[in-house]
Every structure is written in C-alpha cells, then in structure tokens.
Amino acid sequence: MAAAAAPVWSVDPRTGKRRAQVAEEATTDAVDAAVRAAHTARGALADRPPRAALLRRAADLLDAAGEEIVAAADAETALGSARLTGELARTTYQLRSFAAIVDEGGFLDVRIDRPDPGLTPPRPDLRRYKIPLGAVAVYAASNFPLAFSVPGGDTASALAAGCPVVVKAHPDHPATSELCAELLRRAATETGLPADVVGLVHGFRAGLDLVRHPLVAAAGFTGSVRGGRALYDAAAARPHPIPFHGEMGSLNPVVVTEAAAAERAERIGAGLAGSMTLGTGQFCVKPGLVLTPEGEAGDRLLASLTAATEATAATEAGVLLDHRMRDAFLDGVRSRAQLPGVQAPLAPGDGDGEHTVSAGFLTVPAARLAAGGPHDLLLEECFGPVTVVARYADDTEIGAVLARLPGNLTATLQLGDAESAGTDAAGRGARLLAEVTPLAGRVVVNGWPTGVAVAPAQHHGGPYPATTSTATSVGGTAIERWLRPVAYQDTPPALLPPELRDGNPLGLPCRIDGRPEGA
Amino acid sequence: MAAAAAPVWSVDPRTGKRRAQVAEEATTDAVDAAVRAAHTARGALADRPPRAALLRRAADLLDAAGEEIVAAADAETALGSARLTGELARTTYQLRSFAAIVDEGGFLDVRIDRPDPGLTPPRPDLRRYKIPLGAVAVYAASNFPLAFSVPGGDTASALAAGCPVVVKAHPDHPATSELCAELLRRAATETGLPADVVGLVHGFRAGLDLVRHPLVAAAGFTGSVRGGRALYDAAAARPHPIPFHGEMGSLNPVVVTEAAAAERAERIGAGLAGSMTLGTGQFCVKPGLVLTPEGEAGDRLLASLTAATEATAATEAGVLLDHRMRDAFLDGVRSRAQLPGVQAPLAPGDGDGEHTVSAGFLTVPAARLAAGGPHDLLLEECFGPVTVVARYADDTEIGAVLARLPGNLTATLQLGDAESAGTDAAGRGARLLAEVTPLAGRVVVNGWPTGVAVAPAQHHGGPYPATTSTATSVGGTAIERWLRPVAYQDTPPALLPPELRDGNPLGLPCRIDGRPEGA
Structure with missing residues (x-):
C-alpha cells in the first residue's frame, strides 16, 4: 500500500483559515507520469496552426469562465476582483498575442544561405530555423495567480513554441490552478490535441522532482531568489543541464x-x-x-x-x-x-x-x-x-x-x-x-515601473538576481526561451521542412545570405 | 618576494620535446589584472564602427603575418602548413564576416512598439535592442590553433558584440597564442582602441580563476566534456552565475x-x-x-x-x-x-x-x-x-x-x-x-559533417553534451551569446540611443509593433 499523499489546501489569506482540500501533493511517480505524458504529447504541437488554435481556444474558455476564475482567485489571494479581472484580461490578451506570434512566424528565425564553393571552407546550402526544446517545467508565481501562473506567460510562450508544459502550482492558489489547468486541458481536447500538453503538479518536493526529470528540457520560474536559486542549482547540476529561466528578486x-x-x-x-x-x-x-x-x-x-x-x-x-x-x-x-x-x-x-x-x-x-x-x-x-x-x-x-x-x-x-x-x-x-x-x-x-506591458518590444528580465538568464518572461521574445536552432545542410528539397523550402511557401520572415528577405 | 610563476613551454608534437619557454602561467593576481583591464576597456567598444574597424584591421594584420603564424602553429601542432594556411584564411574571413554583421546591425534586434493606451495593461512607448554583456572569457581549443583559439570565432563574435575578451590559451599552442594576441592588440591600438580589449592568460588554474572572476560576464569554451563541464559547473556555482557556452563532445x-x-x-x-x-x-x-x-x-x-x-x-x-x-x-x-x-x-x-x-x-x-x-x-x-x-x-x-x-x-x-x-x-x-x-x-x-562553413545560417551546437547552451559557436548568430536585451520605456527622444530613435537614422533592421519594418 502506498503512503497517503499529503493534502493540498486552499487557504483564505483574509483569515488564515483552510477553505478546502483541492488536490494532493504529487509523488515522484506522479511527477514522472505527468512529465512522460507531456513528453509523449509533444508531437501534437509540432505544427504551428494547432498551437495558435489552442492558445485562442484557451483564451476564449478562460474569458467565458471569468467570473468563476476571479472568485476562485480572490478567495485564495485577496487580490480583489478589480485587480483579478484586469489580470485575467491581461492573461487572455497574452494568450492571443502569442497566437498571433505563432501565425507570423518571425520567432522561427528562418535563415537560408545559398551555396558558395568559392569560400574557405566552401559554403554548402544551409537552412536554419528553430525547433521546440521538448516538455518544459513552469513554476507559478505567488503574486499573479493567472498572468504568471497556470495560464500565464511561461505557459503561453512555451505552448506557442511547441513545448508541452507541466506547471508546478503555487501553494497560495491551488484551487485557481486546478480550475485553470482544467480549462487549458479542455481547450486542448476541443482543438484536437491531447489534454496532456498541459499538466499540473502540487508540492515543494514535486517542484524539485520536476526540474531534475530527464525528459524536462527547460524550466521557467517566477518567485523568490531563494527558491529560484535552489531550482537553478538543481537544473545546472543535472547530468544533462537544462536552461533555467528564473525571474527572482528586484529592488527597482x-x-x-x-x-x-x-x-x-x-x-x-x-x-x-x-x-x-x-x-x-x-x-x-x-x-x-x-x-x-x-x-x-x-x-x-x-x-x-x-x-x-x-x-x-x-x-x-x-x-x-x-x-x-x-x-x-x-x-x-x-x-x-x-x-x-x-x-x-x-x-x-x-x-x-x-x-x-x-x-x-x-x-x-x-x-x-x-x-x-x-x-x-x-x-x-x-x-x-x-x-x-x-x-x-x-x-x-x-x-x-x-x-x-x-x-x-x-x-x-x-x-x-x-x-x-x-x-x-x-x-x-x-x-x-x-x-x-x-x-x-x-x-x-518619467513614469513608474509597475504595469508591465505585454508587447513585442517588452523586456522583463535583468542582470542577476533579477533573472538567471538573459531572456525575458514577458513580451513577444519570451518564446525564444523554449527553442533551439537546427541547420539543414544540402538537404534535398523534398525532405526539407516547409518552413525552409525555396520560394518561402509559408510566407515567413526570412534572412537570405544574412540579409532580411527583400532588403 | 613572490613565488616564481610556472613556465609555459611550446612543445613539438613530432618529437615531444620542448621548443622554448614562451610565457608564464598567470597567477590569480595576473588574471585579476587582465580581467580588470578588459572590463575597463569595454566603453571603447560601445559603438559599432570601432568594432568593425578592429575586426577588419585584425584580419589584415593576421593575413600579413600569415607565414609567421602558420610556421608557429605548425611547429606546435603538426597540423601542416596546407591545413593551417586554410585555417588562417577561415579565421580572417570570419573576422571580416563579423565586421559585416556589425555594420548591418540586425543582431541588435531592434524592436519599437508605439504606445496604445487601450490595452490591458496600457502599452507605453517601448524600444528594445541588445547591449554587450561586458568582458568575457574565451577558452581556446586544442585542435584549431587559429579558428577556435585567440583570433577565433569566440573572440571575433564577442568583439563584434562589443565585449572585450580575455582568452585562456590552450597549452598545445602557447607561442601561436602569444603571436596572435599581440597582433589583435596591435590592431586595437592601430584603430584607436585600448590594447586591453584583448587579453591572454596561460595555465589551468588561470582558466578556473577566469570563469569565477566577478567582472567576467560570460564565457565561451571549445574542448573536452570533462574540461567544459568543470568550467560550466564553476560558472553556475558563482554567487552571480554567468552564461557558459561550451562546445564539448560529439559522436556525429x-x-x-x-x-x-x-x-x-x-x-x-x-x-x-x-x-x-x-x-x-x-x-x-x-x-x-x-x-x-x-x-x-x-x-x-x-x-x-x-x-x-x-x-x-x-x-x-x-x-x-x-x-x-x-x-x-x-x-x-x-x-x-x-x-x-x-x-x-x-x-x-x-x-x-x-x-x-x-x-x-x-x-x-x-x-x-x-x-x-x-x-x-x-x-x-x-x-x-x-x-x-x-x-x-x-x-x-x-x-x-x-x-x-x-x-x-x-x-x-x-x-x-x-x-x-x-x-x-x-x-x-x-x-x-x-x-x-x-x-x-x-x-x-548526402555529404559529410567536417568542414563547418562560416555562414549566416550555420549552427554549430546541439543537445548536451554537444553544447551546454542552445547557442552556436560558428556562424552569424554566434554574436547573440554576448548580448542581452534592454528596453526603454517612454524615454524622451533626446535621450534615446541613436539605434532606437524615430525615423531609424542608422538604417537598422527593425520590428515596429512586432512586424518587420516595411512588412
């Protein structure tokens, strides 16, 4: 018989009292199952159109459940319904923004070099774009139960990149996390994708298990320096280290x-x-x-x-x-x-x-x-x-x-x-x-730093300890965290991914021989 | 009296015999001095034109000293003059390619968002580009005494990015390293820059001191999994971790x-x-x-x-x-x-x-x-x-x-x-x-992997242990390793860097509201 899993409680910060048990802490086996399910689902996100459809459907479902979500989040965080209504709008705007980014395709950073045998060494036909890293871990923040949590920027940008996500819920809002995860998973099935492109786990130990799991390819974190650094260290100490994008402390x-x-x-x-x-x-x-x-x-x-x-x-x-x-x-x-x-x-x-x-x-x-x-x-x-x-x-x-x-x-x-x-x-x-x-x-x-706009040119990151990498967790380029380049050399046209074919059939922004196409 | 520093010998691999003492191993104080000098010199590389001039002058000086360089490298590596003449051509082509990349400016990834008060949250005027990280450490490879060593791709891409470099020489070719460093430093002074935009240190211990130095902002490495992983671990264990771009082992x-x-x-x-x-x-x-x-x-x-x-x-x-x-x-x-x-x-x-x-x-x-x-x-x-x-x-x-x-x-x-x-x-x-x-x-x-073209679409990197990051060490995008984004919000036109001003006075590739300019 397995030991009973530890209960996860939703707590009212206005009283400090437990409201309800909403889940159980994930055991090592449960984390393993969630990661394997996400990893298995990654092929379903290989093409861009289903990703964009998923992000838009998720935004629609979250908007439709707005009242319920805001009530759940307010009960756990006391942030108030005005702020939370705004945060939900920000969250669904962010999901739709990433859908537009997926459609546009500039993030693929397509580069095509034509062969030049006269160079040293000779230049073959080279075609490069970016591919998803694989299943990624997302650590939800305490202070944004929506925009930096289950349906938040890390999840949105990772799904946009083609990476399934396992979210480690923040203990300050487990009920909101469950509700949002359920909506995201429903959005997946409603767009013909496996529900497991989004997973959810609870518990401190589960967070460590997650970053150490061999099939987790990268991680995003928003929280304290202490927590972020511990996870960063675990990511760096793996036999195969992975990118860890932690947004931690800032004096501003x-x-x-x-x-x-x-x-x-x-x-x-x-x-x-x-x-x-x-x-x-x-x-x-x-x-x-x-x-x-x-x-x-x-x-x-x-x-x-x-x-x-x-x-x-x-x-x-x-x-x-x-x-x-x-x-x-x-x-x-x-x-x-x-x-x-x-x-x-x-x-x-x-x-x-x-x-x-x-x-x-x-x-x-x-x-x-x-x-x-x-x-x-x-x-x-x-x-x-x-x-x-x-x-x-x-x-x-x-x-x-x-x-x-x-x-x-x-x-x-x-x-x-x-x-x-x-x-x-x-x-x-x-x-x-x-x-x-x-x-x-x-x-x-001549302004104030609060109110981080979700925008293509945004940068939400900074020298350590603000972040553990040079990447951003807000704005269009947040998608870059979940991708790696791959180059195809002298690959026959029939085998090339459509993104890299001659004549740019998908109409993607592209650099030819190092120059923007058309420049 | 300080203890005598350990001598650094140039060795002939054809006989295993020492040829000459060419330098001394850098003490911790010497590494500190080299890093501080590089850090102090960083302002001289803030603008792009001097960087491009430096890279081109370095290529010219290396070409002019070609016979001497090839002879020095052959004596230490036995790679033969035909191969080394080709490697030198590759090296100077690489330096000039990065000069062209500096001129073109696409790597700055300029993004400008116009304000939109109707969004949630409202969007201010946001302008983003990439700035150099600071002084960086480069670890030279055994097998390319030129193209992946002192005047190699890491040095070229870092200088192109605006980052001064301290190179840790490889013990297999210290005389070649000294000769090339001298030429790079002369190229700097001949283009009106401080010689210390390039520094050189020898010794195993110096390599560890370098990656741990608080003023070193990033590192590039080419070598074995064992050596690369030890330095990666040291970079990750710093109080302020830094990006470590190691290219290590590959079965291909x-x-x-x-x-x-x-x-x-x-x-x-x-x-x-x-x-x-x-x-x-x-x-x-x-x-x-x-x-x-x-x-x-x-x-x-x-x-x-x-x-x-x-x-x-x-x-x-x-x-x-x-x-x-x-x-x-x-x-x-x-x-x-x-x-x-x-x-x-x-x-x-x-x-x-x-x-x-x-x-x-x-x-x-x-x-x-x-x-x-x-x-x-x-x-x-x-x-x-x-x-x-x-x-x-x-x-x-x-x-x-x-x-x-x-x-x-x-x-x-x-x-x-x-x-x-x-x-x-x-x-x-x-x-x-x-x-x-x-x-x-x-x-x-239908080809072979040897002969890594220096080209805009090249990608020389791969899943661990091939590399420790998702970046490339060859090709145009290698410059991205040495940069970080910064966004300016509602900044008065008179104070903006020229790269981010209205009307694109420098003619840089640019995204406006998330779309390529002109698209």
Missing part, C-alpha cells in the same frame, strides 16, 4: 533629480505612492529604493508620498498573499527600521494586528547606503507595501549608491524638463540613463 | 541506408575515409559512428573505406596534437576493440611506435549497441582518426541505436536517390530526417 531603483523634484514634487510623490502600494506592494517591479534629493523639494515629495500613501490605505484592504508573507514583511520592515540613520516618517504597520498590513516608507541618508555594511539590507527586496527613500546631497552620492546595486528588472529616472530634453548644461539625463542601463533590463523615464 | 552519427549503399558504396566509403581522417581525425565533427547495412553493399562500402583510409595514411603524417592525446587515442581504440563483437578490419595503430598514429576503423553489430551496457563506450567520442561502423539488419535496429545516442553537433544521412527525392514507398528520407533532428544541431544529407 528610482532616481529623482533635483530638477524633477523642484518641478513636480507632488506628482512624483503621489505617483510613487500609487506604484509602491499597487497590489499591496506585491509586484516584482515595485519601486523599492528611491533616490531623492535632500532639501525643500525632496521634503515636499515626501509630504506628498505620505499623504497619498495614507489615502491609499483607506481603499486597500492590506491583506498579503499569505500569512508567511505578512510575517516576512513585518520582520523585514522592523529590521530595516532599526538600522542607524533610518527613519520612518510613515511607518509600515501591522494593519488590523492579525491579518492585514498598512503601507509606509523608510528614509535613510544616501551616504549610509553608499558605505555598505549592515545598510546593504536596504538594497534587498522587501516584498509588500514599503519603499526606502534615500536622501542624497549631490550627484556623487547618487553614483555611489547605484554602484552598490545588484541587477534589477527595472530602473526608473524622474528627470526635469530640461534634463528630459537634453538641454540642461550638465547633460544629466543622458548621463543617468547610461549609468542605470547596466543595472536593469528595462529603463523607465 | 551517420546513417547509410541500404539504398545509398547499393547505389554508391564506393563513393560513401571513400568520403567517410576522407572525413574521419581529415586533420588526423581531430575535428569535433568527425563522424564517429556510422550505421551501415549488413550484406553485400555494406561490405563493398567497408572495402572502399579500408582502401581509402590506407591511401590517406601515405600522405598524412599521423602526428596528433600532443602526446597525451596520442596515449588517449591508443587507449581508447584498445578498450573499444576488446568489447565482445567488435572487430577491426583496419586497426588504428601506433604509427612509428613513438610519435605518430595510423588511421583505422572498428565494426560492431548494431544489436550490440542497441543493448547498451559496456558497448555504450562506443557511443563516446574517441578523438583521433578512428570511426565505428555499426552493421544493422533493418530499420528497427537503426532506430534502436539512434534512441541511445546523446546530443550531437551533427547527424548525417546518406540516402538513396529515391529516398532523397521522397519517392520511395517507405518515405525513409523524411522519416530518418525526423528521427535524427532531435539528436543534433546540424543535419547533413
């Missing part, structure tokens, strides 16, 4: 110049409050460090930040995704507030004392941050509605703090009008842009 | 169909002899396993292979790159030949008994290979002029052997005329193509 620094503060302190303070409290501060692109000038303009900015954050508190419930996160948030704020020189003009608090938190911010002299030591704690992400405002005396202090920062998903500049126009004597805008570009994968000017 | 299977053997057994046997003895069998794409039908046609093929290999012996000196490799080759052949069922119709031998080897081949029933066990040794690369011919009874045995193969750089099919035309009843050509594609990065039909 903001630099507010003296001119920007002088010109619009109030607007910046209010914008910052909105961005850092959005989703109760549970975004990977939450601005976590804001370099703000000392003096009167900076003071006005802080006053506005205080007022706007307090106003937000009236409308935000302040429930975090789970009680473990609430503890970590309160501990994180406490340990940071105790550092020498740190003040709390609006201290983040424990809300109702039991289930919620309240937003706030800390301040610190930039010189303290530049000095390192225990203040390096302020350069680590603190998940939840808090930001650290570092007050600087001059540009040198800005540079000294930036030099200490680890990699980030985003870096943001708030510039004055002349700095934005490049007409200030110091050329400060261009200089700051050059200074923050090495630190981040996305640079935002 | 060949399938000869019954029809192909019946139609042209003699030509295939002669072609195989030429491919597997080329460069004394010291190519990463040497065909190491040849599935050949049992029966009369296959017998004719082996007779032709024997005759052609013996004929080659008359012109090939048979000196391997060093005496350690000679020992490994002889040991490898001996242990393979002892396996049950293995025969040696033309046994590879120890040449003059002291410094050379002679080419040959082994045969084994395919059923033995399919059964695994000790015969798995035959599925490992054996560096040097030997190949294993597996005789099969039917298509099932072909499939059973292919199913046991690890990842490869190449897979080759020798098909009959009707199979090539897709007119045979069995559709064998298409079926075999589909069967070998998952095993390799390049599929060759």
